[in-house]
Amino acid sequence: MGFSFGRAVTALVTLGAPVACHPQARELLPRPLPEVSTQLAAGDVAGFVLDSTTGVPIANVSIEVRRDSSGRFVSLPVPIGTITDSLGRFHLRRVPPGSYALTARFIAYHVRFVPFTVTDTTGAIVVLGLQYFSPCPPGTPICY
Secondary structure (H helix, E strand, C coil): CEEEHHHHHHHHHHHCCHHHHCCCHHHHCCCCCCEEEEECCCCCEEEEEEECCCCCECCCCEEEEEEECCCCECCCCCCEEEECCCCCEEEECCCCCEEEEEEEECCCECCEEEEEEECCCCCEEEEEEECECCCCCCCCCCCC
């Protein structure tokens, strides 16, 4: 069974997550939508990262499993993380069963924590919307 991000985005819009907040985001998403051409096995976490304002996929975002679902740091036997590809996709394998929070970091964007759960028989699909952050006051042409 393959996983199509097209179905995930439809569900995301239905649930009112970040992409649904911005009407222009649907027009800016690449067509066809990115897909994962692999099986989502138990313990796998897959998804993609979008700019929450434009809906455009973000490449090279650092994705890590670092906290539990309540925000405390977790101690995993091996660090689990990856970087998004050119279409904003990521895939983590062999996450031990439990409740976690995915941490997404990218320069000029706010850090985002999204809770998810993995069991002995299921994985998780996570779609993240990152919000752009500028340290410059509005209207400042040059900011250091």
